[in-house]
Amino acid sequence: MNHDVIVIGGGPAGSETARLIAEKGYKVLVAEEHRKIGEPIQCAGLISLRTLQTAVMPVGIIINQINGAFVHSPGGEVLTVRDQGGYAFVIDRSKFDRVLSERAQSAGAEILTGTKAAVGEFFSGGASVKLKSRGGESITKTRLLIGADGSKSHVARRIKAPEAEDVIRMCAAEVELKCLEKDMVHIFLGREIAPGWFGWVIPVDKKYARVGIGVSGKGKQPISYFNRMVDTYPGIFKGMKIVRATGGVVPIGLLPRMYGERTLLVGDAACQTKPISGGGLYLGLLGAALCAKVATKALSKGNLSPEFLSEYQWLWEREVADEIQIALRHRNIFLTMSDKEMDQLIRFFSHPLWQSVISRYGDIDYPSRLAGKLIFARPWAEKFFMAGVKKILNYCSAARA
Numbered sequence: 454m455n456h457d458v459i460v461i462g463g464g465p466a467g468s469e470t471a472r473l474i475a476e477k478g479y480k481v482l483v484a485e486e487h488r489k490i491g492e493p494i495q496c497a498g499l500i501s502l503r504t505l506q507t508a509v510m511p512v513g514i515i516i517n518q519i520n521g522a523f524v525h526s527p528g529g530e531v532l533t534v535r536d537q538g539g540y541a542f543v544i545d546r547s548k549f550d551r552v553l554s555e556r557a558q559s560a561g562a563e564i565l566t567g568t569k570a571a572v573g574e575f576f577s578g579g580a581s582v583k584l585k586s587r588g589g590e591s592i593t594k595t596r597l598l599i600g601a602d603g604s605k606s607h608v609a610r611r612i613k614a615p616e617a618e619d620v621i622r623m624c625a626a627e628v629e630l631k632c633l634e635k636d637m638v639h640i641f642l643g644r645e646i647a648p649g650w651f652g653w654v655i656p657v658d659k660k661y662a663r664v665g666i667g668v669s670g671k672g673k674q675p676i677s678y679f680n681r682m683v684d685t686y687p688g689i690f691k692g693m694k695i696v697r698a699t700g701g702v703v704p705i706g707l708l709p710r711m712y713g714e715r716t717l718l719v720g721d722a723a724c725q726t727k728p729i730s731g732g733g734l735y736l737g738l739l740g741a742a743l744c745a746k747v748a749t750k751a752l753s754k755g756n757l758s759p760e761f762l763s764e765y766q767w768l769w770e771r772e773v774a775d776e777i778q779i780a781l782r783h784r785n786i787f788l789t790m791s792d793k794e795m796d797q798l799i800r801f802f803s804h805p806l807w808q809s810v811i812s813r814y815g816d817i818d819y820p821s822r823l824a825g826k827l828i829f830a831r832p833w834a835e836k837f838f839m840a841g842v843k844k845i846l847n848y849c850s851a852a853r854a
């Protein structure tokens with residue numbers, strides 16, 4: 454066997470998993486198809502202090518501090534939430550990936566960039582992987598395979614992992630834009646603006662921002678919604694110049710199986726993203742720690758069967774299933790809301806009491822902390838109650854049938 458572990462994908466989840474396994478003395482190879490780690494960037498780079506601490510990032514990674522948000526309802530209501538403590542941070546995402554990759558390399562992992570990997574055959578004792586680079590093609594063998602190859606994971610398809618519950622398609626850009634308050638993000642809601650998701654402006658400084666939009670649903674083109682958002686809010690987007698266009702997809706849901714024969718999935722490939730914001734860096738790091746823990750245990754015991762590797766699923770669900778399920782429930786309520794109901798809700802939350810509840814309990818990594826308080830917000834509680842009643846009625850009629 455040439456390697457103990459081959460990690461396909463040199464993004465943050467892959468690098469972090471590789472580092473943790475290499476630190477235990479195993480021979481790890483990371484194959485990354487792009488020539489430079491961290492490029493091209495497909496991310497708005499907005500993360501919590503908790504994520505920075507989990508990743509043990511140097512302070513220099515922070516480009517801007519965000520202290521609050523303007524949430525725009527479809528009918529023009531604006532909810533302002535401010536938190537002086539640093540609600541989130543805008544980071545240099547490219548550098549974030551490089552730091553994690555360099556750490557994996559220092560721990561002993563071999564990093565092959567410009568190398569596309571494809572899973573070959575599984576056989577008793579290992580799996581073969583085809584590596585394709587400018588230099589040509591080769592086949593190598595590994596005891597364990599880790600699919601950290603992002604939202605369109607080839608490894609996930611290869612082990613027939615279940616599909617994500619939903620996929621959000623995003624159109625985004627780095628832009629020159631006058632940001633009047635550089636510590637405040639803008640969030641745009643509305644079925645016409647961003648069906649099933651939201652649009653955003655994240656200031657990088659006073660003259661530069663990251664702008665984007667996500668949409669849920671087949672056949673919807675995020676770029677047309679991006680253009681519509683820009684046209685709808687001329688006061689915010691006036692004079693905007695696109696410097697670099699980007700985009701991508703974010704899978705959401707709780708994947709019921711993130712393992713297979715000699716294989717583990719991590720990061721976006723395992724749907725380790727937050728169902729309300731789509732952020733995947735925090736959960737990807739948590740996933741990497743659990744993935745590496747089970748991988749090293751399986752390697753040391755010489756048991757790489759799906760049954761043994763399923764401990765990863767159990768650990769993951771124990772750690773985050775409740776949080777993800779709560780977020781999905783709230784997202785499902787959001788999906789049923791008309792534009793008029795969103796207007797009412799934003800108006801309701803604009804009351805100073807609710808503003809202080811939101812800034813006190815709002816947590817971009819754990820939205821359930823705020824969700825628990827929303828039960829006291831009449832318009833939201835009513836929707837929740839009605840959704841519960843509907844579920845019970847559906848259940849009763851299904852049971853009768």
Ligand SMILES: Cc1cc2nc3c(=O)[nH]c(=O)nc-3n(C[C@H](O)[C@H](O)[C@H](O)COP(=O)(O)OP(=O)(O)OC[C@H]3O[C@@H](n4cnc5c(N)ncnc54)[C@H](O)[C@@H]3O)c2cc1C
Pocket residue numbers: 461462463464465466467484485486487495496497498499500568569570571601602603604607623624625665699700701702703719720721722726731732733734735737
């Ligand atoms: C527009 C947009 C904005 C976002 N904004 C945020 C944000 O503000 N905050 C946040 O936390 N998250 C954000 N996310 C999500 C975040 O970017 C992802 O969750 C995160 O990148 C997942 O990390 P990963 O390592 O799992 O996958 P990735 O970062 O996607 O890395 C996967 C790597 O695998 C490589 N790869 C794929 N196939 C192969 C192959 N066959 N061989 C070799 N290499 C391969 C790819 O080149 C890639 O480098 C955003 C996503 C998008 C699309």
